[in-house]
Amino acid sequence: MISRIYITPKEKDSRETIFKESFNKLDIKGHVSHVALADSYTINADISKDSLIDAARALTNETIENSTINTLPPVGDFSFICEIGYMPGVTDNVGHTAEEEIADLLHYKWKSGEAIYTSKLFFVSGKLSLIDMKTIALSLHNPLIERFNIIDAKEIKKNTIQTIVPNVVLPKKVPVVKVSLEVSDEELIKIGKEGILDPDGTRRGPLALDLESMKIIKDYFKKLKRSPTDIELESLAQTWSEHCKHTIFANSIDDIKDGLYKTYIKGATNKIRREKGKNDFCISVFSDNAGAIEFDKDYMVTHKVETHNSPSALDPFGGAITGIVGVNRDTIGFGLGAKPVANTYGFCFGYPDDTRPLFRDKTLKQKMLPPKRIIDGVIRGVNVGGNCSGIPTVSGFVRYDERFRAKPLVFVGTVGLLPKKINNKPAHQKGAIEGDYIVIIGGKVGADGIHGATFSSVVMDSSSPATAVQIGDPITQKKLSDAIVKEARDRNLYTSITDNGAGGISCSVAEMAKECGGCIVDIEKVPLKYPGLTPWQIWISESQERMTLSVPKSKWKEFNSLMESRGVLAVIIGEFTSEKNCIVRQNGKEIMNIPLSFLHDGLPERQLYSKKEEVLNKTPKVPSGASRTPQLLKLIQNPNISSFKWISQQYDHEVQAGSVVKPLSGRGLINTNAQVFRPLLTSNKGVVLSTGECPSYSDIDTYHMSACAIDTAIRNAISVGGSLDNLAILDNTCWCSSYDPIRLGQLVDAMKACYDYAIGYGTPYISGKDSMFNDFKGYDEKGNQVSISIPPTLLISTIGVIPDINKVVTPEFKISEDLIYVLGDTNDELGASEYYKMLANDDLTKIGMNVPKVDFNKNTKTYKALEKAIKSEIIASSLSIVSGGLATALAKASVGGMFGINTNLKKLKGNAKNIDAKLFSETQGRILVSITKKNQKSFEKIVKGISFSLIGSVSSNDKFMIADGKDKVVETSVKKLATAYNSFSERMK
């Protein structure tokens, strides 16, 4: 029986006005005069009428809501109903909770095929055409995951509407097929690129295996005198994917025999750790789901930053939420299970007002989402994922460039806290033991997220699979997380744990099997969301919120009863063995048998070659005259510099009660460049987090782009109170067209800088991740081919320990009359600066050549001096000078404190001579500090060995003045600067 319960608010819902306003902003001919909302629960189950009434009562808070059963709610007059629901098989979190509530209330056991499906009803009034309504519907849903239904009020009879039950019906398929590889090279290429051919003539989706890899697989099975099964081939494709194997970083390139990762990243870390000797603070690097450093004598902190770019381009909300809850699992899956204590994010977007349409296919049917939709969805995804999980979102950044409009970059990170020892054993070590059960906990498996790993290893085009999209369920994961890190871990109930991310159990089980030898999996034991999935789909599905554990047989009973009592599904799917192979059975019959050695190491090595390309840019025309007031006011509105308060405020950054330096600071609520929090409330120690990323510099030189990203991240951390003595860094490389020798040449340069500067500063890498194909190939609205590649981007994230949180310093000016200093030289380095980009109107041929270069010897002295000054508590404010240069830093510190300034740049140290360079050069290694006059002597004593300039003082009024000798180069008010700084954020709210 199918029934419907509608819930409506008693009091006018404030969202109704917000929807009305946003509908009227769409490209519609008519006008929306009123919107009313209703939640609908479509119940497909065999329950009595009385039970239905009870169910409706449970779903209604009668103080604030009304409900009706089967008949439409009384919302007054309306012209159309627009109903938005999910496509079959898409995770419906609210539906699942409703099922659970009703099961608990009525003691009802849901039968197979029965379910609750939720949808939202928009009752829209106004003079509107069906076309207008379709435009409205399109603004409300994403066709990849949601469906819509428009009903004309005139056609509604008996106050009921047609009910759609989006249950999944999968066509019957042969469970396991053998794939003959005794075919032409052409066919091998096709299998690799488009997937295995199904009997119905369709391909299953990308394996992302090239001809060379396909041939190695072919030869391997030829020796065995059999064809691989589909599950074997899919499994190899997952494990060998760029996403999992990072071949570009692993393979030898030019004369770099050991490859970029071993030589430059791991190589740097090993060298730094050796040199630090007994002062080495690293505990676990590169070997686990995250990296870990020492926090205090009893605890370690972990950090991991992930990217979730490809899924976020297709379904921004789903992509971002699975990104954030996915990286939370990396933390839970670190060692024996770390507790997530902070989230971080970083978004690289196209500009929100860029409405140029893009299509994935030539027939212009697969339209890409415009930047504004991507921005809204991604921000909301991290909002729901982070907020629901009770993890503070402490640190973040946003960058804009039109080349991110098709494929945005979505970085998400999580910091964890883990005791050094649990039950007297090191908690960062783990290992499955022969005979342990293979146990899956968390969500069930559906067709969602199939080919995610292989999909993100290729260019996005019309063959990008929609099934790669998933929606996260933070509550299922929260239950799992609490049950593991707060209970099962300390009761010693498992020997190893890992996250199910890319490649699903095919990767996690095979990865853990390395710890003891091998594994046997009975695929039919994996719990499914709906029937009809074939073994290969179950094996590689990336359905969310699952972790794989090895549970000793003697502990299973206790483990399972704990999970049951916490509402967490736990299932044994097989056993770890000491055999050296990975076996999968279906109802006892072997359908996969591959030695782990071939699975993990069979991938052919290949030699990569790179090529250098010379860049020659012109410089833009700089303004004449002495005043740069209009330029500063314009620059500070630039979204790469201005406030992103509207994001910071919708992310809970205070849960867990450890917040010290918040994302927003001072009277003016300016965004901070580094944040500090206390992961342990019993300790005064803090953790500092910051990031650095300079994608624009890649348009001139990736070596310096990389160096500046490292310097910026480190400088941000030091400026708030971090120390070079215990600062670790993480690298996230997001590249494009990575098989193109020129792009590889840029990559080699960037990695060389990674090595040079990490060693220069003594900051080891503890974890990293790459995403190498951030390209879009498609069409514009006229059917012309378009390819867009992102600017090569290196994100550097830092994590460090602060001995005393009471000594940290925030960026805003504090008290009038305080002296303002610039630490470090200001050089003429405007190349690819925000200022030059603004003057060049984003014409990349006119952004100059003098990109900032980093001198780590000089900067180390500056940072050490600042560290000392902060430790002696003589600094009132400290802000690292980043994009936009000194003038924007001064503006930010002024807006933060709501104080004017009186400054003169005449004696500014460094080779910047003209006013444009003095104000807007992005020379690295500089920090803007203010101190009380009383501390002048002691401060200047500390900084005497480094370059510093006393440029003026904080005033008691609103006047913001920067002079250069006799010229007043910037003259405005803090109020004007504040309005400009906040204008973009206010608009995006």
Next chain:
Amino acid sequence: MKINKPKVIIMSGYGLNCEEETKFAFEAVGAKADIVHINDLIKEPKLLSKYQILVFPGGFSYGDDTGSGKAYANKMKNHLDKELKEFVERDTLIIGICNGFQIITNLGLLPGGLVHNSGGVYLDRWVDLEVKGKSPWLTGIKKISVPIAHGEGRYIIDNKKYTQMKKDKEIAFVYTKGDICKFQNLKANPNGAMHDIAGVLAYKGRVFGLMPHPERAMFFHHRPDFQLRKEMLKRKNKKIPTEGEGLQIFKNAVNYFKK
């Protein structure tokens, strides 16, 4: 009956997430606090009779699915209705913070309800509160600044009930323009709550629900103006406090049983 170390039960499970810092706050002021998963309490409902203070902490129980606080309240109603009634009838204290407030309004322990913020999005910021009601939880507090972080925090109440509550001193506190709003130029009412209500009371002030998070204001460094105040105190050679204003609420609860 005088109790020197009252026992606090803090509910957990299904997405509640502020239980640990709430426990920390209670223990910092001399209580003994236990975090108990709802399923463990369902298994042993008698456990509740051992406690003097019942806490529904903040969080996202069931991800706000089907309405904030609703699903968790349904589970309480389905399994612990009797024990909860018994608890409330004793001389005990109950507090619901944020999601906990949403839960106890759904349980009917407090009047009114909480709906989507008028701004339409989740909001994390600080607010200033002015105490209006009479409750053991609020002894000695007139004004207090604490943070909020919620998407469904707009309190709504019908007029008749409101008038009655006002008379009975059951409006715990209202949003007001105080230190922090002046400092950061913020409007007083962050979510469009009717009559600016941030928290309410029932059962002679023993049952207390509030949207703001006092446990996130238990340290002085939590305050948004911490850095400025620190700098000013330093220059006057004065001691920088460590405790935050929010802690007083927890102290009051403990003191109630010490009397």
